[in-house]
Amino acid sequence: MRWDSLEQEQCSVARTVAVIGDRWSLLILRDCFLRVRRFEEFQSRLGVTRHILADRLKKLVSFGVLRRAPYQVNPTRHEYILTQKGLDLYPVVMAIVHWGDTHMVDERGRPLLHEHKNCGKMFDPVMVCSECGEPIIAKEVHVHAGPGAATGTAEEIAAREAARAR
Amino acid sequence: MRWDSLEQEQCSVARTVAVIGDRWSLLILRDCFLRVRRFEEFQSRLGVTRHILADRLKKLVSFGVLRRAPYQVNPTRHEYILTQKGLDLYPVVMAIVHWGDTHMVDERGRPLLHEHKNCGKMFDPVMVCSECGEPIIAKEVHVHAGPGAATGTAEEIAAREAARAR
DNA sequence: ACCATATAGTTCTAAAATAGAACTGTCAAA
DNA sequence: TTTGACAGTTCTATTTTAGAACTATATGGT
Numbered sequence: 001m002r003w004d005s006l007e008q009e010q011c012s013v014a015r016t017v018a019v020i021g022d023r024w025s026l027l028i029l030r031d032c033f034l035r036v037r038r039f040e041e042f043q044s045r046l047g048v049t050r051h052i053l054a055d056r057l058k059k060l061v062s063f064g065v066l067r068r069a070p071y072q073v074n075p076t077r078h079e080y081i082l083t084q085k086g087l088d089l090y091p092v093v094m095a096i097v098h099w100g101d102t103h104m105v106d107e108r109g110r111p112l113l114h115e116h117k118n119c120g121k122m123f124d125p126v127m128v129c130s131e132c133g134e135p136i137i138a139k140e141v142h143v144h145a146g147p148g149a150a151t152g153t154a155e156e157i158a159a160r161e162a163a164r165a166r
Numbered sequence: 167m168r169w170d171s172l173e174q175e176q177c178s179v180a181r182t183v184a185v186i187g188d189r190w191s192l193l194i195l196r197d198c199f200l201r202v203r204r205f206e207e208f209q210s211r212l213g214v215t216r217h218i219l220a221d222r223l224k225k226l227v228s229f230g231v232l233r234r235a236p237y238q239v240n241p242t243r244h245e246y247i248l249t250q251k252g253l254d255l256y257p258v259v260m261a262i263v264h265w266g267d268t269h270m271v272d273e274r275g276r277p278l279l280h281e282h283k284n285c286g287k288m289f290d291p292v293m294v295c296s297e298c299g300e301p302i303i304a305k306e307v308h309v310h311a312g313p314g315a316a317t318g319t320a321e322e323i324a325a326r327e328a329a330r331a332r
Numbered sequence: 333a334c335c336a337t338a339t340a341g342t343t344c345t346a347a348a349a350t351a352g353a354a355c356t357g358t359c360a361a362a
Numbered sequence: 363t364t365t366g367a368c369a370g371t372t373c374t375a376t377t378t379t380a381g382a383a384c385t386a387t388a389t390g391g392t
Contacts, residue, residue, distance in 0.1 A: 010277045012266025013196040013259065019270070020262075023187035030179040033304055039340050049380055054341060064269075075387040077339060082304075085269050090304040091293040092261040093179065096186075099258055100178025103230075103251050104185070109313035111176045117306045119298035127257040130292045132285035133299070138199055138248075138256040140283045147275035205369050215351055220370060241358040243368065 010149060019063045020089065024048050024056050026096070032066065032086065033093055037079035065089065094125040176315060185229045186255065190214050190222050192262070198232065198252065199259055203245035231255065260291040 007018040020026055027046055036042055043053050057080055060066040065086040068078045082089075094114075101110040101124075116123045127136050175181055186192055193212055202208055209219050223246055226232040231252040234244045248255075260280075267276040267290075282289045293302050 015270035016266035021189035095257040100182035104181035111314040113312040115308040121297040124296040130290040131287040142281040146279040148277040
């Protein structure tokens with residue numbers, strides 16, 4: 001399977017992974033949420049090669065996650081700003097941060113704390129059910145085929161996917 | 167920067183990306199949450215090469231996200247099961263699914279629907295503040311240095327990171 | 333006029349990762 | 363004894379990435 005073909009997969013994970021499923025894109029996004037906007041700043045903070053950075057920024061722009069906006073003329077220079085589509089990735093980034101904070105910290109503890117301006121407290125992100133508000137646990141979720149799936153149960157879909165892959 | 171050095175970064179995103187920051191690991195995890203457990207099933211569903219699959223499963227086991235458990239003898243065969251550390255990645259996967267459902271679906275709509283067994287309804291995952299329960303928006307969050315950061319403000323940390331990368 | 337600096341890239345080669353296919357080993361069942 | 367299922371491993375060709383150098387445009391200093 002090639003990168004390009006991921007976008008056309010009938011799975012939302014696969015389609016999202018086509019956008020953010022490489023380490024540099026995720027690290028660039030992290031920095032975007034920390035208000036980093038410019039090429040040089042991304043480059044020096046991340047230590048990514050300029051070549052790859054240019055490529056990833058271009059991709060993120062083409063996916064509509066970032067937009068490239070001029071911030072001066074003579075010479076014209078641009079910065080990279082999260083679109084609404086990009087801002088909507090915040091839960092993804094926060095979920096990743098929280099998992100890292102829980103499972104990958106060293107003895108010194110978490111590197112960053114997050115304050116919720118609304119309530120003024122340091123918080124952890126919690127994923128809850130939009131209907132009942134309870135935290136979501138994998139075992140308490142049942143999966144159904146949606147309209148975007150070819151008809152059938154999750155098992156049938158799995159079987160089709162398997163057949164297609166062969 | 168090399169893959170190995172990511173783990174030692176002082177950022178939880180970077181450390182998490184060392185584990186799940188490639189497309190195959192994320193797709194393998196998606197399948198794990200859909201109850202896929204065996205090598206052949208991952209391989210046929212994902213279309214990943216056997217070489218890469220073996221490598222990623224080994225990595226996920228070594229990170230403690232999956233465990234390799236025997237399910238028969240003669241010949242001994244193993245399956246891959248999410249550990250608690252792996253189950254804790256559910257919010258990450260769900261956040262990714264939800265973003266894909268929102269921004270990457272085609273005209274037919276989302277491929278899968280999720281039912282919360284507790285309340286019996288189809289739901290979307292929502293990320294909320296652990297303290298006040300309100301949904302989290304990027305602009306309403308302020309970042310502070312935590313104990314695992316070298317001392318200083320987020321800006322100073324950024325400056326240090328930049329200096330280190332140079 | 334000349335040089336250094338800042339910013340945002342592009343280009344080049346070597347090294348690493350991945351794709352795709354074939355092969356290995358173990359055992360059960362036909 | 364042959365076939366098939368399962369879980370890998372090995373091989374070569376292709377693609378991607380790392381690392382460094384180079385380009386382009388303009389400002390500001392001497």
